[in-house]
Amino acid sequence: MARAMQHATYPSRTRAPLRIAIVGMGGATHVFRHWPERVIGRALARRGHTVVNIGYHDPRIPALAATEDQVDGIIVRRVPVQHWPTRQLHAALTASGPFDVLYLLHPRNVLAWGATRWAKQRGVPTVYTWLGPLHDRYLVRDRERPYDAPPTYERLIWSLPQLLRRLRRDGRLRDHLRNYALHWPLAVADAFAPVSRHEAEALRRAGWPQPQTLLPLWLDFEAIWATPRQPIALPRPALLFIGQLTPRKGYDLLVRALPRVAQRYPGVSVQLVSGLNQEDRRRLELLARELGVWERIVLRGRVEDAELINLYRSVDVYVTPTRYEGFGLTLLEAMAAGCPLIASDIPVVNEIVTHAVNGWLTRYDDPDDLACAILRLLEDEALRQRLIAGGMQTIAERFREERLVERLETLLYHLHARRAPQERGE
Numbered sequence: 001m002a003r004a005m006q007h008a009t010y011p012s013r014t015r016a017p018l019r020i021a022i023v024g025m026g027g028a029t030h031v032f033r034h035w036p037e038r039v040i041g042r043a044l045a046r047r048g049h050t051v052v053n054i055g056y057h058d059p060r061i062p063a064l065a066a067t068e069d070q071v072d073g074i075i076v077r078r079v080p081v082q083h084w085p086t087r088q089l090h091a092a093l094t095a096s097g098p099f100d101v102l103y104l105l106h107p108r109n110v111l112a113w114g115a116t117r118w119a120k121q122r123g124v125p126t127v128y129t130w131l132g133p134l135h136d137r138y139l140v141r142d143r144e145r146p147y148d149a150p151p152t153y154e155r156l157i158w159s160l161p162q163l164l165r166r167l168r169r170d171g172r173l174r175d176h177l178r179n180y181a182l183h184w185p186l187a188v189a190d191a192f193a194p195v196s197r198h199e200a201e202a203l204r205r206a207g208w209p210q211p212q213t214l215l216p217l218w219l220d221f222e223a224i225w226a227t228p229r230q231p232i233a234l235p236r237p238a239l240l241f242i243g244q245l246t247p248r249k250g251y252d253l254l255v256r257a258l259p260r261v262a263q264r265y266p267g268v269s270v271q272l273v274s275g276l277n278q279e280d281r282r283r284l285e286l287l288a289r290e291l292g293v294w295e296r297i298v299l300r301g302r303v304e305d306a307e308l309i310n311l312y313r314s315v316d317v318y319v320t321p322t323r324y325e326g327f328g329l330t331l332l333e334a335m336a337a338g339c340p341l342i343a344s345d346i347p348v349v350n351e352i353v354t355h356a357v358n359g360w361l362t363r364y365d366d367p368d369d370l371a372c373a374i375l376r377l378l379e380d381e382a383l384r385q386r387l388i389a390g391g392m393q394t395i396a397e398r399f400r401e402e403r404l405v406e407r408l409e410t411l412l413y414h415l416h417a418r419r420a421p422q423e424r425g426e
Contacts, residue, residue: 017048018100018412021093021124023115025106027055027078028071031063033305034219034329036105036131038071042220043405045073052096054089054111056081079111083181086114093118100416103193104185105129107136107326116185125415128189129215132326133202138179144247146324147346147364153206155179158187190415193408195327198347213411216352217327218399224336227306232314234298235269237378240315240339242273242308242330243322245280250321250344255284256367257321258293261374270297270319271311312337316384317377321362321370325349331359332399335391340384342373356383358390 022028028038041051053071057078058064069076077092089111093099102119104112107130119126133139134146138156141149157163157179166176186192187208193215194200200212239261243249254270261268274280276299288294303311312318318334318341331352334341343349345361353359360377363369377384 015413017050018416019050019052019098020044020412021052021054021096021099021102021115022074023054023102023104023109023111025056025109025111026064028053028069028074028076029063030069030071033223034333036129036217038074039218039220039401040103040405040408041074042072043401044409047405047409049409051075052077052099054079054092054096054115056111081110083110083113083178086117089114090118098122099124100419101412102126103129103412104189106131107133108182109185110181112185113181116188120188123419125190125419126185126188127191127193127411127415128186129193129195130186130199130203131195132324133199133206134324135326136182138182139202144323146248151202151205156183156206158183158208190418191411193411196348196351198351199326213407215404215408215411216399217329217332218401218404219329219332219336221336221395221399221401223305224309224333227309229313230306230310232307232310234271234314235267235296236316237265237268238315239268239270239374240273240311240318241270241320242318243320245274245276245284248322248324250323250365251284252287253321253365253367253370254319255287255291255293255297257371257374258288258296259291260368260371261378262293262296264375265378268296271300271315272297273300273303273308273311275302308333309337312339315339317342317374319370319374320344321367322346322349323365328352332395335359335388335395338388338392340377340387341391342370342377352394354390354394357387358394359387 022037022041024037026035028041037053041053045051052075054077056064057067057080064078067078077096079088079092102124116126137143139151140146157166157176163176163180189210191210192203192212194203194212195217241254245251285294288297312334318339320330320343322344325348328349341359343353343359343361344364346364350361353361355361360373362373
């Protein structure tokens, strides 16, 4: 693993508030409380820093429709979703600056190239959180099942010589430019803040030697715990699935496990929370009808935060048989809401979930093992309570906002201190 950055303590005179630009994708919104840009930005703003979030503008999506906003003390600017031209992105950065550091997130962040170029021209250091390397289509052969084949690090383009060689070889201008635009910002970042050891290793294997500070994500746990309790009446036993209906999220594994669970528990139901489109629904219904379990699935679509938290509280088990996670925020949601969970034993997930301590891990891509796990938890109340207690302890010990934001703050001050005094305006 690449070397970790030393968490030094700096003199108090260097602890003046920073001006920080967070450049993400969806960014900070009033709707999605737990998106990283909002959680991280809110924590930094609480500590007195000026935080500007530059994110995607999409008038078709209500949460992303406003070009200017304020969310939890974060100044929000939204710009067109495009690698180039970058005029509006640069204008938003210039009007909101100057900045002491620029923080980028996400593997498919199309604003990263323009924002990094703007920062490098002004001597502003950048830190990058890749947040799920195997979401990158240039790094995997199949984004839905990325562990079924080795990562293709050799496909990444992050320098001009590499770009020119690829263009001479096959002339695929648009594809190679996009490849370069996504990976050059990573190659020239001053530091990385990977959310997991798996991400840290992927950065090292890609060939980028910058210092790293391991920084797991966290949630607005205060909001979860403050949500009023409103029990939801459900058929019993009740299972919960949250996520897109894609092979990557493993919804099909849960559907395939359901007949065996139903043999033991005829009243079992699956509460399915997902932004359904018609293609998703047809695919799900076809498989569920084929297996005779369609009537056991309750489609809830997207739900508000309060209803989601009360679903966690009301069901018997949260099940996420995922084939890949960049991090796994729903694992922390379940733990915070006091819901025992079952998840796949895959990288990143098994950095958060310790088998039989704060959750139950099942073999990758194995519906039979998943069915066994569901039955085990439904039949063992003492185990369920032990997993719930373990989840609460995990949050208290490993995902406390104060400790994690201090780690990020130390990194940001370190990057700021490395700038020449004249660049810092001294």
